[in-house]
Structure formats: structure tokens, C-alpha cells
Amino acid sequence: MAHEPRTSDELGRRLKAYEGQAAAVSAAGKDPVNAPMIRHWCEAMGDTNPAYTGTDAIAPPTMLQAWTMGGLSGHAGRSSAYDELLGLLDESGCTSVVATDCEQEYVRPLRPGDEITFDAVIESVSDRKTTKLGTGYFVTTRMDIRVGPDLAGTHRFRILKYAPAQRKEEPQQGTARHERPPRPRPVVNRDNAGFWEGVRERRLLIQRCTACSTLRHPWLPGCATCGHPEWDTVEASGTGEVYSYVVMHHPPFPAFDPPYAVALIELTEGVRMISNVVGVPYDEVRIGMPVRLEFEEYDEELVLPVFRVLRAEESRVAVGGGRPYETR
Numbered sequence: 010m011a012h013e014p015r016t017s018d019e020l021g022r023r024l025k026a027y028e029g030q031a032a033a034v035s036a037a038g039k040d041p042v043n044a045p046m047i048r049h050w051c052e053a054m055g056d057t058n059p060a061y062t063g064t065d066a067i068a069p070p071t072m073l074q075a076w077t078m079g080g081l082s083g084h085a086g087r088s089s090a091y092d093e094l095l096g097l098l099d100e101s102g103c104t105s106v107v108a109t110d111c112e113q114e115y116v117r118p119l120r121p122g123d124e125i126t127f128d129a130v131i132e133s134v135s136d137r138k139t140t141k142l143g144t145g146y147f148v149t150t151r152m153d154i155r156v157g158p159d160l161a162g163t164h165r166f167r168i169l170k171y172a173p174a175q176r177k178e179e180p181q182q183g184t185a186r187h188e189r190p191p192r193p194r195p196v197v198n199r200d201n202a203g204f205w206e207g208v209r210e211r212r213l214l215i216q217r218c219t220a221c222s223t224l225r226h227p228w229l230p231g232c233a234t235c236g237h238p239e240w241d242t243v244e245a246s247g248t249g250e251v252y253s254y255v256v257m258h259h260p261p262f263p264a265f266d267p268p269y270a271v272a273l274i275e276l277t278e279g280v281r282m283i284s285n286v287v288g289v290p291y292d293e294v295r296i297g298m299p300v301r302l303e304f305e306e307y308d309e310e311l312v313l314p315v316f317r318v319l320r321a322e323e324s325r326v327a328v329g330g331g332r333p334y335e336t337r
């Protein structure tokens with residue numbers, strides 16, 4: 010039997026009673042918004058946007074949560090309601106936790122010297138849900154970050170507190186033991202849905218900023234070069250080369266058959282993407298090998314772009330008469 014959480018209406022009612030309760034009240038940031046933390050963040054992220062340096066600098070909006078963090082020494086000002094809620098879920102059998110998503114809204118830019126305060130509220134506790142991980146409850150907290158009376162932004166954070174589903178028993182010998190589980194599905198979200206629509210139509214689409222024309226992959230909601238949110242797409246020509254690769258031996262993953270090569274392909278258009286190289290054994294993949302796009306159908310629902318290594322005579326055509334790649 011799987012470990013099922015207690016399912017009484019009583020539990021649901023007790024959990025719902027925490028909606029609207031404070032998770033932190035009038036807590037203050039440990040440090041004012043400051044240039045050194047901004048600099049470290051930008052270095053770690055590789056973000057060279059000039060808006061984050063100089064006398065009129067603002068903090069990167071995505072740093073919002075960083076200013077609220079208590080560090081290793083923890084934070085004063087937390088309420089006990091959140092801990093109580095998690096304790097109640099623990100008692101009901103929902104002993105595991107996973108962070109599922111975070112959503113931020115930026116209302117006013119933060120600048121060095123700003124001193125922030127924040128309140129956090131338990132915004133919602135879902136009904137009992139069954140997921141692949143197990144059965145449990147989604148708990149969403151919303152943090153409002155202020156400078157004086159002004160709202161600077163909100164940070165919503167959602168966790169799933171759940172009772173882990175019991176693992177299926179190992180199949181018996183002679184039954185489905187040799188049947189490989191299906192390949193994992195891509196995670197399609199509103200930022201990358203267009204890419205996967207393209208793949209379904211057997212087209213590899215690269216995002217292009219409509220302001221500065223910079224191409225980008227993987228898909229993002231805005232341009233990392235100029236910050237512009239609007240974009241269109243260009244269809245990749247399908248040619249490229251192996252920019253780098255690794256050969257996976259361990260850990261074994263049931264949907265795959267190690268060893269296999271995972272390659273970073275540089276498309277002729279200049280962007281790079283992770284994919285598989287087909288047409289050569291895993292130990293013959295080399296940096297610089299010319300490749301051409303193909304779409305491989307793994308099962309009824311899953312089509313993925315892969316790259317086939319070109320033979321020397323094909324590559325001469327593909328690269329317009331350049332030096333052919335030497336194969337062993």
C-alpha cells in the first residue's frame with residue numbers, strides 16, 4: 010500500500026484556515042540594497058546590462074528575493090503559522106516537500122541605499138492533489154517587498170508538501186524487464202511553447218529579438234542583450250557542428266542506454282543547443298564534426314531534434330566547399 014495522507018474533510022478545513030495568515034510580519038532586509046551584492050549577482054549571472062552599474066544604477070529586478078534572505082544566521086520576524094501548517098501536513102503523512110515554482114512582479118526599481126521591509130502571507134493551500142511524486146497539497150506564500158510605504162515588488166513561492174508515492178516493484182524476470190521506459194518528455198511552458206510547436210511541425214525555430222535582432226536559444230521571455238520583450242523567429246538552416254560533448258556512462262537512467270554522447274551543437278546561425286548526435290558510435294563523436302538536423306520520432310508523442318554527422322563528401326556540400334572533416 011502507498012502511504013496515503015489522512016483524507017478527512019477535517020484536515021482540509023484545518024489547512025484552509027491558514028490561508029491569509031502571516032508567514033512573516035514587518036521583517037527587514039539584513040542589508041540595504043547595495044552595489045557589492047549587485048556586482049556579485051551580475052558576475053554570477055553573466056549579466057553585463059549597464060543599468061546595474063554607475064551612479065544611476067538600479068538592482069537587477071530578479072534580485073528581489075535576495076534582499077529578503079536571512080543568510081545562515083536566519084531571520085527574525087517570522088510567524089509561527091507557516092511552521093504550524095507544515096507540521097500539520099507532516100502529521101497527516103505529507104512528509105516530503107518540493108519547491109514547484111516562483112513568480113515575481115516588479116513594481117518599482119530598487120536602488121543602492123534602499124532599505125527594504127517585507128511581509129509574507131500564506132496566500133493559498135490547494136485541495137488535495139495527486140501528482141506523479143505523490144499525493145499532497147500545494148502551499149503558496151506571497152511576499153510583498155516595500156521601501157517605506159511603497160511596494161517594490163511581490164514574490165510568490167509555491168511548494169508541494171506530499172506523501173511520497175511508493176515505488177513500483179522491480180518487474181519480475183521474463184516479464185517487462187527488458188522494456189525500456191519511455192524517454193522523458195520536455196517541459197513545455199509559456200516561454201518555450203513556440204519552440205516545441207515548431208518541432209512538432211519538423212522545424213527548428215530560433216528566437217530573434219525584434220529590437221536588436223540578436224538570436225537566442227534556449228527560448229527566453231526577453232532579450233539578454235537589450236532587454237526588449239518582443240521577438241519573432243527564424244527557422245534554422247539545420248547545419249552546424251559539434252561544439253562540445255560529454256559521454257554519459259553513469260549514473261544509468263532507465264530511458265537511456267549508456268554509454269551515449271550528449272553534444273552541444275553550434276548551429277550555423279551561431280546559437281548553441283544540447284542534443285544527441287546520431288550516425289556515429291558514441292566514442293567517435295568529436296569537436297568540430299559537421300552535423301545536419303534531423304527529427305527523430307521516439308514514440309507516438311515524442312519528436313526531438315537530433316543531429317546526424319555528415320560524411321566528408323556531404324560536409325563539403327554543406328559548408329560550401331570548405332575543408333572536409335576527416336573521419337577515422
Ligand SMILES: [Zn+2]
Binds near residue numbers: 223232233237
Ligand atoms: Zn535585443
